[in-house]
Amino acid sequence: MIGRRSLLGGLALGAGGLLSGCDRLNASPGFRGLLQGAEQLHYRSQRLIAGSGALAREYGRADMSPLFRVNGSSGPTSAAYAALAANSFADWRLLVDGLVARPLRLSLSDLGRLPQRAQITRHDCVEGWSAIGKWQGPQLGPILRVAGLSSRANFIVFHCADESNGVPYYESIDLNDALHPQTILALLMNDHRLPVPHGAPIRLRVERQLGYKHAKFVMRIEARERIDDLYLGKGGYWEDRADYAWYAGI
Amino acid sequence: MSDEPSLDLQTARLAPHGGDLVVRHRLATRLWHWVNALALIVMLMSGLMIFNAHPRLYWGHYGANPDPAWFEIGARGNHGFARLGSLEAPATGVLGVWRDVAGTVQRRAFPYWATIPSRYSLADARLWHLAFAWLLALGLLGFMVASLVNRHFRRDLTISRAEIRPAHVWHDIKEHARLRFPTGAAAARYGILQKLSYVGVIFILLPLIILTGLAMSPAMTSGWAWLLDIFGGRQSARSLHFIATVGLVAFTVVHVVMVLLTGPHNQMRAMISGRYRVPLERAPQG
Numbered sequence: 191m192i193g194r195r196s197l198l199g200g201l202a203l204g205a206g207g208l209l210s211g212c213d214r215l216n217a218s219p220g221f222r223g224l225l226q227g228a229e230q231l232h233y234r235s236q237r238l239i240a241g242s243g244a245l246a247r248e249y250g251r252a253d254m255s256p257l258f259r260v261n262g263s264s265g266p267t268s269a270a271y272a273a274l275a276a277n278s279f280a281d282w283r284l285l286v287d288g289l290v291a292r293p294l295r296l297s298l299s300d301l302g303r304l305p306q307r308a309q310i311t312r313h314d315c316v317e318g319w320s321a322i323g324k325w326q327g328p329q330l331g332p333i334l335r336v337a338g339l340s341s342r343a344n345f346i347v348f349h350c351a352d353e354s355n356g357v358p359y360y361e362s363i364d365l366n367d368a369l370h371p372q373t374i375l376a377l378l379m380n381d382h383r384l385p386v387p388h389g390a391p392i393r394l395r396v397e398r399q400l401g402y403k404h405a406k407f408v409m410r411i412e413a414r415e416r417i418d419d420l421y422l423g424k425g426g427y428w429e430d431r432a433d434y435a436w437y438a439g440i
Numbered sequence: 441m442s443d444e445p446s447l448d449l450q451t452a453r454l455a456p457h458g459g460d461l462v463v464r465h466r467l468a469t470r471l472w473h474w475v476n477a478l479a480l481i482v483m484l485m486s487g488l489m490i491f492n493a494h495p496r497l498y499w500g501h502y503g504a505n506p507d508p509a510w511f512e513i514g515a516r517g518n519h520g521f522a523r524l525g526s527l528e529a530p531a532t533g534v535l536g537v538w539r540d541v542a543g544t545v546q547r548r549a550f551p552y553w554a555t556i557p558s559r560y561s562l563a564d565a566r567l568w569h570l571a572f573a574w575l576l577a578l579g580l581l582g583f584m585v586a587s588l589v590n591r592h593f594r595r596d597l598t599i600s601r602a603e604i605r606p607a608h609v610w611h612d613i614k615e616h617a618r619l620r621f622p623t624g625a626a627a628a629r630y631g632i633l634q635k636l637s638y639v640g641v642i643f644i645l646l647p648l649i650i651l652t653g654l655a656m657s658p659a660m661t662s663g664w665a666w667l668l669d670i671f672g673g674r675q676s677a678r679s680l681h682f683i684a685t686v687g688l689v690a691f692t693v694v695h696v697v698m699v700l701l702t703g704p705h706n707q708m709r710a711m712i713s714g715r716y717r718v719p720l721e722r723a724p725q726g
Contacts, residue, residue, distance in 0.1 A: 439659025
């Protein structure tokens with residue numbers, strides 16, 4: 191029979207050892223590298239299962255969140271952005287450059303004149319909450335085609351107007367997501383001009399990935415061959431800053 | 441006592457006597473038991489840290505701070521609480537508000553000693569959770585295949601009509617409540633409560649927790665839309681994921697207590713090397 195005192199003592203020792211052991215493993219680059227291998231497993235298996243064209247669920251008006259909360263930053267603080275916003279972004283131009291044959295400078299009305307896709311979709315935050323809203327804007331794919339995407343391009347990078355600690359927010363997706371029919375640059379949200387807290391003037395929608403990939407306040411879209419030589423090399427602000435996964439399908 | 445071996449009519453195997461050393465658990469069972477135990481501990485602790493990022497649960501397709509939550513853990517000033525529906529319980533010191541190792545007051549749902557990592561990091565928690573998920577799922581799959589092939593499920597977990605009679609189940613519950621556990625040959629088999637629990641964990645709780653996990657993935661549900669349909673939405677899946685967690689924790693507590701009460705050294709040896717000393721038959725009473 192195990193005595194109660196030795197049992198409790200053993201449990202406490204075991205628990206304490208488990209705790210500090212796990213924290214130490216968490217800090218070990220070797221062990222983290224092993225765990226990070228799962229990201230490739232997710233990327234490959236989910237692309238296999240979802241295929242290249244599988245659509246995220248789209249909902250009806252009745253399914254929409256009564257109140258769609260704001261995620262991430264609620265607005266860039268730079269004077270430049272404030273000036274653009276004050277003039278309803280009439281002076282704002284979206285730069286599309288990098289590995290493209292014909293760099294573009296598109297205004298809000300240019301984007302509005304392109305064929306629009308409206309979609310009522312579910313926004314899943316990495317924190318765990320979800321909100322359903324309606325987004326409308328041109329698809330990214332046709333814009334990249336007009337710009338003449340180079341065959342050397344592997345990633346599309348979104349440079350944003352907001353920044354934290356002097357580091358600008360940015361995100362990146364692969365071509366499979368970039369050319370997906372539900373990947374749009376949203377101009378309208380819930381049938382109104384996209385409000386500043388939700389990412390004005392345009393917000394990226396990448397409906398098969400978690401919320402932090404949906405870049406807000408997009409200023410420039412850049413086609414690149416690689417993303418490991420940009421900023422801290424992990425392909426996005428949160429990836430660089432806190433080691434979130436670049437592939438956010440799960 | 442007769443020296444004649446007794447025949448188990450169901451399988452025509454020789455039934456063991458008290459005092460015999462038998463192989464109780466197959467290799468596949470033992471391997472999976474420990475891999476699964478490790479995986480579940482990591483999944484629980486990393487899962488609690490993930491929950492800390494948004495400690496509210498909803499039903500349906502959407503759910504965020506402006507929406508009504510059926511369950512939440514939170515803090516009002518320095519008072520921590522857990523709320524289920526309209527029932528709220530104070531939890532200061534354990535949930536919602538607690539002191540960390542350094543003695544600093546922290547406002548988060550689950551405390552440092554229950555989470556991986558012990559300090560707040562949603563990214564790190566996901567790193568552990570989503571990697572060990574593969575170990576959990578592939579382990580279960582491997583165990584299921586092995587147990588079909590080696591007939592473990594058929595021989596040891598199938599429930600007979602006689603066993604599932606309410607009178608028999610009730611009798612077993614009463615015996616357990618009295619801490620009177622089977623001896624002799626009966627101790628080398630799973631009783632009805634064990635069979636129900638193990639079948640419940642292997643075929644209901646574990647698959648449920650895996651599928652609800654997948655249902656929270658925007659990529660998986662674009663390929664497998666049925667994941668959203670069977671659970672009634674992503675937030676319902678998240679709630680069910682948490683409820684399945686409670687089920688697994690409850691099972692584990694009862695399981696560990698039972699191991700401690702039925703000869704832990706013998707039980708642990710049986711689950712490591714397979715060898716189990718059949719408990720001696722109880723002397724007849726009265």
